[in-house]
Amino acid sequence: xxxxxxxxxxxxxxxxxxRVGIVHARWNRVIIxxxxxxxxxxxxxxxxxxxxxxxxxxxxxxxxxxxxxxxxDAQKAKGAPLDVVIPIGVLIKGxxxxxxxxxxxxxxxxxxxxxxxxxxxxxxxxxxxxxxxxMARAGIDAGKTMHNHGEDWGAAAVEMAAKFGPxxx
Ligand code: INI
Numbered sequence: 001x002x003x004x005x006x007x008x009x010x011x012x013x014x015x016x017x018x019r020v021g022i023v024h025a026r027w028n029r030v031i032i033x034x035x036x037x038x039x040x041x042x043x044x045x046x047x048x049x050x051x052x053x054x055x056x057x058x059x060x061x062x063x064x065x066x067x068x069x070x071x072x073d074a075q076k077a078k079g080a081p082l083d084v085v086i087p088i089g090v091l092i093k094g095x096x097x098x099x100x101x102x103x104x105x106x107x108x109x110x111x112x113x114x115x116x117x118x119x120x121x122x123x124x125x126x127x128x129x130x131x132x133x134x135m136a137r138a139g140i141d142a143g144k145t146m147h148n149h150g151e152d153w154g155a156a157a158v159e160m161a162a163k164f165g166p167x168x169x
Contacts, residue, residue, distance in 0.1 A: 006152040015048035015158040018165070021075060021082040022053065023068045024124075025089035027060045028131075034138035035088050035124065038150025039157070046158045054082070061089030061125060062102050065109035072117040083161035085117070086153050088124035090134050103127040120160035124153045 020043055024036050036055070043053055054075065058067035064087040075082050087110055093099040106125060114121045126149065128134040135141040139148030162168060 005147060006155055009155060009159060013046055013158045013162045015043060015046040015162070017167075018048050018083045018158060018161045019052045019054070019075070019080060020048055020157055020161070021068070021071055021085040022055045023064060023071050023085060023087045024055070024057055025059065025061045025064060026057055028090040028092060028134065031090045031126070031131075031134045031138045031140070032088060034140045034148060035090070035126070035150035035153075038139065038148035039086055039088065039124070039154040040150075042151040042154030043158065046155065048158065060102075061091050061106050064089050064106055064125070065113050068110070068121065069113060069116060072119060081166065082119060083165040083167060084120045084122065084157045086122040086124045086157050088150070088153070090126045090138075091128065092131055092134055093129045099127070119166055120157070120164055122153050122157045122160065124150070 022036060024032055040053055056071050058064055068085050068087045072082055072085055091099055091103050110121055110123060126134050126137055132141060136146040137149045
């Protein structure tokens with residue numbers, strides 16, 4: 001059994017009544033697409049209905065907090081509120097400080113977003129030093145050295161919505 005990673009869930013969760021939002025950045029698209037697929041596949045395997053997985057995009061990771069906030073608000077306003085949202089982005093370090101500033105500010109904003117939208121926000125942001133690291137964490141490096149972290153995010157979304165979502169108590 002791997003030491004790192006989500007591992008086995010503490011119990012089985014039923015996602016069949018949940019509505020899940022995915023807001024993903026379009027930077028580093030090949031990696032993003034693999035992560036989104038991993039998340040969607042896991043949601044479906046935990047019973048979330050395909051129609052209840054709503055996907056929206058933003059340009060880059062920096063736009064994830066605001067995009068996610070507006071997306072959650074809009075779904076609520078149209079009478080189809082989300083139980084949980086999974087913002088997904090891939091930041092890869094370049095030669096300037098850009099990476100550090102976006103990684104830090106986006107992470108802080110996503111953490112704080114939970115208080116604003118009052119639903120669980122899953123941390124689907126990879127902050128990698130190299131493209132190879134990011135591909136490994138999306139399960140698409142040549143040697144398939146790691147599992148797809150999007151799957152963990154899907155599982156975390158169902159657990160958090162079931163245990164601590166707006167309709168959990
Ligand atoms: N956005 C990403 O999602 N990943 C990156 O690796 C990245 N890099 O390397 O710059 C990135 N930049 C764009 C940024 O998130 C914003 O979209 C842009 O600055 C406009 O606000």
